[in-house]
Amino acid sequence: MIKKGFICCYSLSFLLLCGCAEPKVLDKVGLITTMGFDIGKNGSFLGTLVGLKIDTNSQKDVVILDSESLSIRGIRSNADNQTSKRLTSGQLRVILYGEELLKNGKIRIAPILTSDPAISDMTYIAMVDGRARDLLHVKSSHIPDIGTHIYRLMDQNTKSKMMPLSTIHEVLHDHYIIGKDPVLPILSKLDNNGVVYKGVAIFKGGKLVGKLNTEQSFYIMLINDKYKSGTKDIIIKSDSSKLKGGQGLTNKTVASLDSIRSRSNIKLINKEKLEYEIEIKLSGRMLEINSPIDIGNPKNMKLIEKEIKKSMKKDIEQLISFCQSKNSDVFGFGDIYRSSVRHSNLTEEKWYKMYKNAKVNVKVDFVVIRTGLND
Amino acid sequence: MKVQYQPKQQYLLNTFLLFFIFHAMQVGIGIQAFERIIFSEAKQDAWISVVLAGIFSHVVVYIMIKTLQINGTSDIYGIQITVYGKWIGKILNCFFIFYCLLAFMIILKNYIEVLQTWIFPTVPTWLFSVSILLLVIYGFTGGIRVIVGVCFFSFILSIWMLGLIGYPLRYSELNHLLPIMETNIVSIIKGTHKMTLTIIGFEILYVVYPFLKEKDKVQKFAHLGIAATNILYLLLMLLSIIYFSPGQLEKTIWPSLTLFKIIKLPFIERIEYVIITFWLLIILPNLLLYLWAAIQGVKRTFGKKSKWVLLIFILFIFIPSLFFNSRININRLNHYFSIIAFYIVFCYPFILYALSLIRKKLTSTMEKMQ
Numbered sequence: 119m120i121k122k123g124f125i126c127c128y129s130l131s132f133l134l135l136c137g138c139a140e141p142k143v144l145d146k147v148g149l150i151t152t153m154g155f156d157i158g159k160n161g162s163f164l165g166t167l168v169g170l171k172i173d174t175n176s177q178k179d180v181v182i183l184d185s186e187s188l189s190i191r192g193i194r195s196n197a198d199n200q201t202s203k204r205l206t207s208g209q210l211r212v213i214l215y216g217e218e219l220l221k222n223g224k225i226r227i228a229p230i231l232t233s234d235p236a237i238s239d240m241t242y243i244a245m246v247d248g249r250a251r252d253l254l255h256v257k258s259s260h261i262p263d264i265g266t267h268i269y270r271l272m273d274q275n276t277k278s279k280m281m282p283l284s285t286i287h288e289v290l291h292d293h294y295i296i297g298k299d300p301v302l303p304i305l306s307k308l309d310n311n312g313v314v315y316k317g318v319a320i321f322k323g324g325k326l327v328g329k330l331n332t333e334q335s336f337y338i339m340l341i342n343d344k345y346k347s348g349t350k351d352i353i354i355k356s357d358s359s360k361l362k363g364g365q366g367l368t369n370k371t372v373a374s375l376d377s378i379r380s381r382s383n384i385k386l387i388n389k390e391k392l393e394y395e396i397e398i399k400l401s402g403r404m405l406e407i408n409s410p411i412d413i414g415n416p417k418n419m420k421l422i423e424k425e426i427k428k429s430m431k432k433d434i435e436q437l438i439s440f441c442q443s444k445n446s447d448v449f450g451f452g453d454i455y456r457s458s459v460r461h462s463n464l465t466e467e468k469w470y471k472m473y474k475n476a477k478v479n480v481k482v483d484f485v486v487i488r489t490g491l492n493d
Numbered sequence: 494m495k496v497q498y499q500p501k502q503q504y505l506l507n508t509f510l511l512f513f514i515f516h517a518m519q520v521g522i523g524i525q526a527f528e529r530i531i532f533s534e535a536k537q538d539a540w541i542s543v544v545l546a547g548i549f550s551h552v553v554v555y556i557m558i559k560t561l562q563i564n565g566t567s568d569i570y571g572i573q574i575t576v577y578g579k580w581i582g583k584i585l586n587c588f589f590i591f592y593c594l595l596a597f598m599i600i601l602k603n604y605i606e607v608l609q610t611w612i613f614p615t616v617p618t619w620l621f622s623v624s625i626l627l628l629v630i631y632g633f634t635g636g637i638r639v640i641v642g643v644c645f646f647s648f649i650l651s652i653w654m655l656g657l658i659g660y661p662l663r664y665s666e667l668n669h670l671l672p673i674m675e676t677n678i679v680s681i682i683k684g685t686h687k688m689t690l691t692i693i694g695f696e697i698l699y700v701v702y703p704f705l706k707e708k709d710k711v712q713k714f715a716h717l718g719i720a721a722t723n724i725l726y727l728l729l730m731l732l733s734i735i736y737f738s739p740g741q742l743e744k745t746i747w748p749s750l751t752l753f754k755i756i757k758l759p760f761i762e763r764i765e766y767v768i769i770t771f772w773l774l775i776i777l778p779n780l781l782l783y784l785w786a787a788i789q790g791v792k793r794t795f796g797k798k799s800k801w802v803l804l805i806f807i808l809f810i811f812i813p814s815l816f817f818n819s820r821i822n823i824n825r826l827n828h829y830f831s832i833i834a835f836y837i838v839f840c841y842p843f844i845l846y847a848l849s850l851i852r853k854k855l856t857s858t859m860e861k862m863q
C-alpha cells in the first residue's frame with residue numbers, strides 16, 4: 119500500500135518538471151542593449167533600438183531597428199515586426215532621450231520602463247543633443263556596436279566621475295523628491311561619426327531647461343558627490359603678475375589637477391531668509407601649470423592655492439546663479455530645507471518660488487598635495 | 494476532549510527552537526511590501542511605527558505566555574474550552590482554525606503574485622498552487638519535528654541575504670530621515686496598525702506551546718525571536734527610507750525586492766531573480782506551521798484523524814486560490830485579513846488572559862469554600 123502511494127507521488131512529481139514558463143533561448147532572442155526615444159508626428163514616439171543577435175551565419179550581429187508607436191511599450195512590439203528573433207529587454211544598458219522629448223517634459227519614460235521587472239535599475243539614462251535616432255545610426259569603422267560603445271563610454275566616465283551617475287534609480291530618485299532635480303549627461307554626435315560626452319542637462323520638474331558644459335558639470339559632482347580621484351583643468355583668473363600665462367599657446371593660465379579628493383557639505387544657515395553655505399574641501403596633485411612661476415617656492419605655492427580657490431569659488435557661484443536663473447535645483451537645496459525645517463510642507467511650486475531668491479555662500483578649501491616628480 | 498495536552502516524548506522540541514519558529518513565522522510575505530504601506534502613513538518617521546509595533550508585539554507575546562502558563566500544558570484550543578465552556582469554545586476554536594487557513598492562503602496568494610509579476614508572467618496560478626501545495630503536504634506528513642526543522646533551515650539558509658544590504662546602502666541619503674518626529678502621533682500609530690500583516694506569526698505559540706520541552710525558558714527564546722525579527726524590520730525600513738526618495742517609495746509595490754534590483758554581481762547580473770525564487774524557502778515554514786496549527790485544531794477539538802482533514806483543507810485552500818488574481822483583489826484580501834488578524838493576534842490575547850485569570854481566581858476561591 120505504502121509502495122503504491124509512493125510510486126504514485128513519485129511519478130506525479132515528474133509532471134512538475136515540464137517547463138510551463140516561456141523559454142528564452144539565447145539563440146532565439148534578440149537582446150536590446152540600447153533604446154533611443156524621440157518625438158514623432160502626431161504625438162507618437164519614435165523609437166530606435168539597438169540589439170544584439172546571436173547568428174552564426176551573418177557577418178554582423180548588431181541590429182538597429184526604427185519603430186514608431188503611441189506608447190513606450192509599443193515601440194518594442196512594433197520593432198518585433200521587423201526582426202527574425204524576438205526582442206527581449208533584459209540586457210538593456212542605456213536609454214537615450216532626444217532633446218525635443220525632454221523639452222516637452224517627457225522624462226516619465228523611465229518610470230514607465232521600470233514597471234517592467236526585466237529592466238535593471240542600473241540602466242543608464244542620457245540625453246542626446248539633437249535626435250537619439252541620429253546618434254544611434256552613427257556608422258564608424260571603430261564603433262562596431264554603437265549600443266555597447268555608448269554603454270562603455272558612459273560606464274567608464276561615470277566610474278572616473280567625469281559624468282554624473284545617471285542610472286534609472288538615481289534619476290527617478292531625484293525626480294520624485296521635492297526640492298531636487300535630476301541631471302542627465304548629454305551625448306552628442308561628432309562630425310567624424312563618433313560619440314562624445316558634451317555636458318550635463320538640467321531640469322525643472324522633469325522639463326529640460328538648460329545645458330551645462332563639462333567644465334561646469336565638474337562642480338555639480340564636486341558639490342553633490344565625493345571625489346576619490348578626479349581630474350580637472352582649471353583656468354586661473356588672476357591679476358597677479360607671477361601667474362601670467364603664456365608659456366602655452368594660450369594667454370590664459372591653466373593648472374591641471376588630478377587625483378582630486380574632495381568632500382563637500384551644504385548647510386542651511388538662515389531658515390527665514392534662506393541662506394546656504396557650501397563648504398568644499400579638496401586636495402589634489404598639480405602636474406602642470408603653464409606659467410613661469412617657481413612652484414618650488416612655498417610662497418608661490420600658497421599663491422597658486424589661493425588663486426585656484428578664488429577661481430573655483432567664482433565658477434561655482436556662477437554655476438549656482440545660472441541654475442537659479444533657470445529654476446533648476448540640481449544641488450538639492452530644497453531637500454536640505456525640507457529636512458532641516460520642521461513642518462515646512464514643501465511643495466514643488468512653493469520651493470521653486472523660494473529657490474530663486476536663495477542666497478548661497480561658497481567656501482572652497484584647496485590644497486596642493488604634491489606636484490609630481492618635478493618641482 | 495481533554496483540555497490538558499501532553500504530547501508524546503518523541504514529539505517534544507527543544508525550547509531554543511522557538512527562536513527559529515518565531516523568526517520564520519514572522520518573516521514571510523509582509524516583509525516584501527510593508528515599507529511602502531507604513532511610509533504612506535507615517536512618512537519619514539515610519540521607522541518609529543516599526544519600533545512601536547515591535548514593542549507592542551513583545552507585550553502581546555508576554556501576555557500570551559502568561560495565559561498559557563496559567564492553564565498548565567494546554568494550547569489555545571484547550572484554553573478556549575476551559576474558559577468558555579464546550580460549545581462556545583468549540584465555535585471559537587473553529588474561528589482560530591479558519592484564521593490559520595486564511596493566513597495560509599494569504600501567504601500563498603501573495604507569493605504567487607510576486608512570482609507572476611517578476612519572473613513568470615505567463616505561468617498559470619494553478620500550477621504554482623499545485624506545486625507549492627504538494628511540497629507542503631510532503632512537509633506536513635513529516636510531523637512537527639520536521640516542520641520546525643524547516644523553520645531552522647529557512648533561517649540559516651536565508652541569512653546571507655542580509656549581506657546584500659550593503660549595495661543599496663551605497664546609494665542612500667541619510668537626509669531623508671530628517672526631520673525626526675515631524676509626522677503627527679496619529680499617523681505614526683496608524684502606521685503601527687498597518688504593521689499587523691507583517692508582524693503577525695507569533696500567535697503560533699498558542700498551538701506550539703505544549704510541544705516545548707523546558708517551559709521556563711519560553712519567555713526568553715520567544716522574546717529573542719521577536720527581537721531578531723523586529724531588528725530586521727527596522728533595518729529594512731530605515732534602508733528603504735534612505736535609499737528611495739519619498740515619491741519613489743510610494744510608487745514601489747515591493748520595496749524590499751526592488752532594493753535588490755541594483756545589485757550586479759560578476760556572475761549573476763540580477764540577484765533579485767534568485768532572491769524571489771529563494772523566497773519559497775522563507776514562506777515554506779509559514780505555510781507548514783499554519784496548516785499544522787489548523788489540523789492540530791481539528792484534532793484537538795473534534796478528535797478527527799488528520800489524513801482526511803489534510804486533504805479537505807488542501808482543497809479548501811487550493812480552490813479559492815485560483816480566484817482573486819488581480820492586484821486589486823489581492824490587496825483587498827490582504828486588507829480584510831489584516832483587520833481580522835489585528836483583532837485575533839493583538840486584541841484577543843488580552844481578553845483571553847483576563848478571562849483565564851478570572852476563571853482561575855474563581856475556581857481557587859470555590860475550592861477554598863468547599
